[in-house]
Amino acid sequence: MRHEPAAIEATLAGTLGAFSLDVAFAAPARGITALFGPSGCGKTTVLRCMAGLTRLAGRLKVADEIWQDDATATFRKPHQRHVGYVFQEASLFPHLSVRGNLLYGALRAGDTGGPERLTFDDTVDLLGIGPLLDRAPDALSGGERQRVAVGRALLSRPRLLLMDEPLVALDRLTKEEILPYLEALHESLSIPIVYVSHDIGEVERLADTLVLMENGRVRAVGPLAELEADPALPLLRAPEAAVTLEGRVSTIDDRYALTSLAVPGATLLVPGRRGRVGSKWRLRIGASDVSLVRRPVEETTALNCIPARIVSVAPPDGDDAQVNLVVALGEDGSGARIVARVTRKSRETLALEPGVQLYAQIKSVALFASGR
């Protein structure tokens, strides 16, 4: 999750009925930027404004193009923006076959000057929709329809892909079936994607940059891992709080079938032979899966016991049963930050305060395909 120059700069403000929106954020030229927040916080409105489907006052710059600038009375209509939009419902054209749907945008796109050069066949392969081409949209399952909708948007050669909760209308199993395609997309696309979601699970698997929204305002913008471990933000207090890190396979222990992954400040062991040496993974470490010990424990089943340093305690005081400790991995505390959720009692017993050196035991790590 490197920092990259901002390719998208958006400033939007206005009211829609009783709802008022006032947001400003920048997103990098590559990777997935998630607009995350509770339902009704204005995420979809922001996305619609970026596509030009809804108009609020403001300014929007994508790559080197100005799509909206009220100062110069510039407003590109949706069809004049090189944008791909995936709606919550696939919204395929019912009067066209899958192929007809895919080609609708492709035939009109021309050369957008965008960096994407995905051919029809590449796109069909990437999304696994080859066998569906001659079918009618109403003969597809929900997951298939959504994959076709993604393909249709990509084939219009967008310079920016907007996805509005594309998985929200799907059941759990279908979601799991589509996520790998989205991860593959993440890996192979060189255009920015703005992804709206209120599901932190999707965000953890897909997002690089997070725009945290609340009541029509932007609460925070930054790399996903940074925001997840920020004590000032609500992510840390969520029951399923976790930190997402990027790791690279350093060695694979064939005898015990264990894979070592290097993350900043530590090497983590995970069960199973995961990819090849050098391959990248996205790691999710749940706050409840991390326990802290003052001294390394000699005899334990936990494989990962990593020196770390406490960075902050949230909340620092109060009478909650549990507190979240942000700890930085590595002897000197210069590595990646993860979160440990411990009881207030343990915190007091062990006198866990910012600056304290200790060891983090990580009970489990979830691995996802890396976007990069």
Place this chain on the structure above:
Amino acid sequence: MPDFEQLWSPIRLTLELATITTIVLLVLGTPIAWWLARSKARWKEAVAAIVALPLVLPPTVLGFYLLIALGPNGPGGALASLYGARSLAFTFQGLVIGSVIYSLPFVVQPIRNAFAAFGDRPLEVAATLRASSWDAFWTVAVPLARPGFLTGAVLGFAHTVGEFGVVLMIGGNIPGETRVLSVAIYDYVETLQWTQAHILAGGMLAFSFVVILSVMLVEKRFGRVGK
């Protein structure tokens, strides 16, 4: 044996009138239906009510006003004077104008409903796929509203074939010019020429059945997408 030419003339005239009227109705009715379906103007329901008026007006009332409008002192007369005629009343052109107004709601209503039924989403999708409004209208809105167009065209055609009161008021009964089928049948019955009335009425019945059946079959055939 009844004179063939005498029987055929009102049939041909009726088919000509209904065909031309249907085409004019589609050309005229589609933009009206589109506007009624998509505009947010507050007074659009007033326009909708005007379009729907022929549904509730007695044909003779409509015919009376049309007679005045098409006559030498109305706008129809002014139009007719452009090419040297005195009036549009009692002419074929006058019948077309009258039929268009009379059947307008039967065409506009189904097309408007069809345009309204699919909502904004397909057009938004088309816009994000680089289709201009004009492009999206032809490639998305019209195909999606096809059943509405079909219903509208059939209703407009059938309604024109069957109209009687308006025709009598503004067209009269001029053979080869304004003597359409319904008027001819009425005439035959009035003069007790039952054979002729039977032939025309029976022919109408069979023709109507074939038209409606083929429209339904065509709709089923073209309604399919993919394999």
